[in-house]
Amino acid sequence: MGQLFNLQFLTGHIHYLLFIILMMTGLFIVVDKTNLVKKIIGLNIFQASVFMFYVSIGKVTGGTAPIFPMDDKYHVDKEALQGIVYSNPLPHVLILTAIVVGIATTSLGLALIIRIRESFNTIDEEDILNIEQEMTRDDNNKHRDVAEGLT
């Protein structure tokens, strides 16, 4: 824990702390807010900060974007490559895939919200819970009436 007060350690790890602050803001929205659209937006914030965290792992100090220089015949110029430092392209590829999958899941969630609104006429979690409890109570009463009629 003593290393927390070391300046060099701190500048190397402050980014992770900032990503986690963003991530936790997203988590707070998901847990605290009852509106379903807002929950999805909170999930998106959480997801975006995970992406930033993941891409930051591939960053190399003094590096540049992993795009090679080309020669006049549109091939990679291998001589010009020498001495250039590139950031790691692998996290970029994985996150590119994750962003597209993220929008797919978001759209599915939004479609579910539209259906929920159709059935319950609200998109507020607490209201939906109340309506469901009422429905269960009605069902139980009905079953009890039937059971009493039998005996």
Add this chain to the structure above:
Amino acid sequence: MIDTLTNTVLFVMLVLTALAIVRMERLFAVVMLSSVFSLLSALLFVTLDAVDVAFTEAAVGAGISTVLMLGTIALTKPTAKRSRHTAFVPLIVVCVTGAALVYGTLDMPAFGAYDAPAQMHVGPDYLARTPDDIDVPNVVTAILGSYRGYDTLGETAVVFTAGIGVLLLLSGLRRRREDEDEEV
């Protein structure tokens, strides 16, 4: 140094946007702020050298998802209700999770270290082999389309499945509404 400064400024803007999203009740403003959030995170991706990720995020996060959310709030309600419960338990959950995550990052290599484990194995190998194997200037394209083409194929399958799911959920929306109108 200038990198750290840019990143920190972008971070402060991102956190302010996220906090504004927490406070807002009008969903239209919330959706617009989430679009701003995506744009700011795209800027951050540029400073992290991930230009491909940046323009995907700008197109998908700030573009398509904003349109989808606007469509959703047009079909549902435009304002959120203020929640009745206190924010005490969620705050504790968030703080405990955050503390655990911070504890986890203490063992991570420093930001931008050239000798981090992530920089040791396949990443540099892809960089070294791309000029000979594929001869495409953008390494991200080479990996996405060739070395890890199956990942991209799987991604397409996921997007296809999600598209079918959305179609199944929303198909007959108008028909059901007409039925309801007839009943009334």
